[in-house]
Amino acid sequence: xxxxxxxxxxxxxxGTDENDLVEQTxxxxxxxxxxxxxxxxxxxxxxx
Numbered sequence: 001x002x003x004x005x006x007x008x009x010x011x012x013x014x015g016t017d018e019n020d021l022v023e024q025t026x027x028x029x030x031x032x033x034x035x036x037x038x039x040x041x042x043x044x045x046x047x048x
Contacts (some may be wrong), residue, residue, distance in 0.1 A: 001017060001018055002018055002021065002044055002047035002048055003009075003015050003016065003017060003018065003021050003047070004021070004047060004048050005021060005046060005047040007025075007033075008034075009032065009033070011028060011032070012029055013025050018044060018047075021029060021043070021044075021047060022043050024039045025038070025043045025047075026038070026043070
């Protein structure tokens with residue numbers, strides 16, 4: 001299960017599970033990188 005992701009901006013995102021990680025990553029993108037929308041599969045592809 002992937003629960004971590006490092007955004008290129010330097011933000012380290014950690015979720016309790018994959019669903020939480022996807023939600024947190026999408027919230028980070030919406031707040032900090034408007035227009036950069038990624039699907040669940042794309043987020044999990046770069047997560048670890």
